[in-house]
Amino acid sequence: MEDDQRLGQFIRDRKVIVCVGSGGVGKTTVSAVVALHAAVLGRKVLVLTIDPARRLANSLGVEALDNEERQIPLAAFEEAGLAPTGELWAMMLDMKRSFDRLVERYSPNAEVRQSIYDNRLYKYFSTSLAGTQEYSAMERLHELYEEGNYDLIVLDTPPTVHALDFLDAPKRMAEAVESSALQWLYKPSLAARKFGFGLFNIGTSYVLKTLTKFTGAEMLDELSKFLFSFQHLFDGFQSRARRVREILGGPECAFFIVTSPDPMTVDEARFFQNRLMDEAIPFAGFIVNRVHEPYLPREALEVTSAEVGAQIRAKVADITPEAAEALGEALLTNAIEFQILADLDAQTLKALRERSGQKTLIRHIPYFSRDIHSFEGLNWVRQELFGP
Ligand SMILES: Nc1ncnc2c1ncn2[C@@H]1O[C@H](COP(=O)(O)OP(=O)(O)OP(=O)(O)O)[C@@H](O)[C@H]1O
Numbered sequence: 001m002e003d004d005q006r007l008g009q010f011i012r013d014r015k016v017i018v019c020v021g022s023g024g025v026g027k028t029t030v031s032a033v034v035a036l037h038a039a040v041l042g043r044k045v046l047v048l049t050i051d052p053a054r055r056l057a058n059s060l061g062v063e064a065l066d067n068e069e070r071q072i073p074l075a076a077f078e079e080a081g082l083a084p085t086g087e088l089w090a091m092m093l094d095m096k097r098s099f100d101r102l103v104e105r106y107s108p109n110a111e112v113r114q115s116i117y118d119n120r121l122y123k124y125f126s127t128s129l130a131g132t133q134e135y136s137a138m139e140r141l142h143e144l145y146e147e148g149n150y151d152l153i154v155l156d157t158p159p160t161v162h163a164l165d166f167l168d169a170p171k172r173m174a175e176a177v178e179s180s181a182l183q184w185l186y187k188p189s190l191a192a193r194k195f196g197f198g199l200f201n202i203g204t205s206y207v208l209k210t211l212t213k214f215t216g217a218e219m220l221d222e223l224s225k226f227l228f229s230f231q232h233l234f235d236g237f238q239s240r241a242r243r244v245r246e247i248l249g250g251p252e253c254a255f256f257i258v259t260s261p262d263p264m265t266v267d268e269a270r271f272f273q274n275r276l277m278d279e280a281i282p283f284a285g286f287i288v289n290r291v292h293e294p295y296l297p298r299e300a301l302e303v304t305s306a307e308v309g310a311q312i313r314a315k316v317a318d319i320t321p322e323a324a325e326a327l328g329e330a331l332l333t334n335a336i337e338f339q340i341l342a343d344l345d346a347q348t349l350k351a352l353r354e355r356s357g358q359k360t361l362i363r364h365i366p367y368f369s370r371d372i373h374s375f376e377g378l379n380w381v382r383q384e385l386f387g388p
């Protein structure tokens with residue numbers, strides 16, 4: 001089977017598709033395109049995006065940061081010349097709101113809930129703690145998956161330096177929560193007794209970083225209150241983290257690694273692939289985005305700038321011979337440089353193919369001259385990935 005058909009097969013039969021990759025490679029764009037294609041194929045699909053570019057958010061109808069699932073109106077498809085038989089839903093993940101939901105769901109009563117919301121440390125933790133965004137995504141995935149309202153959930157991932165931090169987030173959170181250093185902080189009296197040296201037991205630097213923002217007594221008070229109220233939420237932590245891990249490692253899930261054709265990013269992508277395999281996570285394939293494709297036959301570049309200048313003069317009235325030749329030279333240089341980039345990208349793709357084996361699914365998306373912020377743009381990418 002050809003790679004585009006294999007890719008289509010994943011979109012047809014999986015329940016969860018995750019797009020991972022280094023920062024800025026096109027994860028959010030690819031997630032939206034995969035979801036669009038699933039809807040075209042007749043599935044009811046939800047794309048869970050993270051910080052989409054503003055105009056893309058507009059196209060997807062998720063400009064509001066409210067963690068609500070929204071259906072993309074049929075008119076948007078029709079404008080792009082599509083008649084989907086499924087449904088496309090989108091949601092923008094807002095980590096602060098996700099944490100609030102967690103508090104809402106798992107607080108034993110209104111009082112605890114309020115005390116958490118009011119806590120200054122909570123405000124800090126729920127927005128800036130390393131890993132909370134990843135963790136929120138996981139919590140939300142868990143919730144949506146268990147609700148079972150969609151045939152497919154496409155999960156975009158946050159722009160982390162190491163794309164797979166995301167995989168470790170639930171485990172790391174659970175570990176941090178269960179670590180003895182934090183356990184003693186739950187109990188205010190014990191915390192007070194241990195204060196002198198206890199802080200040094202906290203190996204996790206994010207805690208220390210947070211602590212330095214407060215003065216001693218104030219901080220301790222706030223922290224113990226926070227942890228005391230928060231422990232209710234931590235109860236189910238481990239089991240949920242385990243369940244998410246099961247979903248991600250299961251046969252209903254597929255991971256796509258999105259990468260640019262830059263050799264260093266490709267190396268990183270291969271590193272991710274190995275990690276996924278080590279962790280028995282179902283790796284589905286590479287999507288190489290923003291590939292420069294030659295748009296002129298090579299012979300077309302074997303001209304002089306004077307010849308290009310002459311062609312310009314034949315087409316443009318009122319241009320001096322000097323200006324035409326200067327323009328011709330600039331155009332030619334640009335075309336030659338583009339060809340060099342295209343050659344480099346072709347080499348990188350070839351090397352990736354050789355190193356990862358014939359069986360590995362690799363699809364690429366050209367570098368478009370415009371950002372892909374509209375439904376129409378998503379459809380161009382869709383056609384590149386899945387065929388017209
Ligand atoms: N093939 C392409 N051609 C041209 N522009 C593209 C292409 N793919 C993505 N873009 C543009 O590049 C920008 C970054 O893409 P995107 O937001 O999907 O990346 P990301 O991996 O989600 O980034 P982050 O890691 O910051 O979340 C967007 O403005 C998008 O429209």
Ligand SMILES: [Mg+2]
Nearest residue numbers: 027028050051
């Ligand atoms: Mg993104």
